[in-house]
Amino acid sequence: MVASLTRRFGDLDVAEDAAAEAFAVAVERWPSDGVPPNPGGWLTTTANRKAIDRIRRESKRDDKQRAAQMLRDGDAPVQGAVDDDRLRLIFTCCHPALAMESRVALTLRMVGGLTVPEIARAFLVQESATGQRITRAKAKVKATGIPYRVPSEEDLPARVSGVLAVLYLVFNEGYLATGPDSDPLRPHLTAEAIRLARLVRTLLPEDGEVAGLLALMLLTEARRPARVSTSGELIPLDTQDRAAWDPALIAEGHRLVRERLATGQAPGRYQILAAINAVHTSARDARDTDWSQVVALYDQLVRLDRSPVVALNRAVAVAELDGPEVALAAVDPLGQALAGYHAFHATRAELLRRLGRTAGSREAYDQAIALAGNTAETAYLSRRRDELG
């Protein structure tokens, strides 16, 4: 509803307030008057009236004519207009002229419908700061003329990848919370990211990376029930109870990966990551994992993305295929770039442990524990370190 109001009135504030007012009227009236036969239609009509009232209140004569014009335009809704509106809104909220934090907050607020306190809690920031961030972002959208439309064909891939980056960030915070002050896994955030990714997929069904990200999220989320022990410790992939994985999410993720493979188009990074997760979720037992396939997919990913984090993840797979010594030789050169990344030290600790280099392993576990913020991960790493004896 906010999306279609934004399209009609060209203003995020007017749209949001009108929707909120309409809901308030509904809450007040429906219990005594009864719910109208078409509640959705009633809300939309009421919100439209509220928005026009507001524009009339705020503006001079010229703008009143504009309001009247908009009322007329709204009489014949175009087929598919609702979806188009939401898609436009997503691109506006994820515009590259806004800071990443603002894109995330604005998307969760305007597209996801989360409240300001909910968003503040999600990213462990003050409510007032979140409110201000959203207000400032909306003001920038308005003042700078950030358009409310689907980008041109030539800009679309870059802009879609910007939208996906926002959704992936929300998902990852839910998948493995970065801070020590929240639950280690935050299913509300992963669920919201998946919901938004499904929406974007409905709107852009032909986009391979959209399908790839959705598949990646589904195959990751499928493992959630097996990821934390009853004592609150993170359980790594190889020792998870695979019977606890969600078969429906896995089936849906695999279907998407197969669908992308069938197109024969070169996959982007999300599609490759989804394929890697499809290999993992295809193995009934960790020992059955097709590691050569995983390494081959990482090789493909390294060609697209030369970041040291990808190289690190590839080395983890290499350890299973070629042994810890080969993997360690690939990990050590990443030390300078990843010195502040807990997963780098955790990976080294694990490889050194397997090589029987206990002292080095303990030191690496210490560094990993100092850098890790997630409580379940800290608990897991601490136990591994203490088991070194």
Next chain:
Amino acid sequence: MAEMQYLVSVIFDETSGFATPEEMTAIDEFNDGLRADGSWVFAGGLAAPDTATVIDNRGAGEAIVTDGPFVETKEHVAGFWIIEAPDLDVALKLAAEGSRACNRKVEVRPFL
């Protein structure tokens, strides 16, 4: 939707020198393009910040004249375009072309 106007400031930083002849040619070509598609409003280059004079005539007495820029910074505005565009996407695209042409960073800000 009404056209908006944007100030595209050219930022001079440590990596910049005087404009080369190649850059001047590229800027001229870019300007011709702006005029041809109706985006042109105005453009100009500015002399170095140490040529600036600050005037403060808010007080009761005579205006206070100070030699030098109002703020000393490593980066400063070396020139600008004022362009007209329907929205920020179009403005950013033009600004990107401008940045390429003059071989400098640019900042885009809307007029009120």
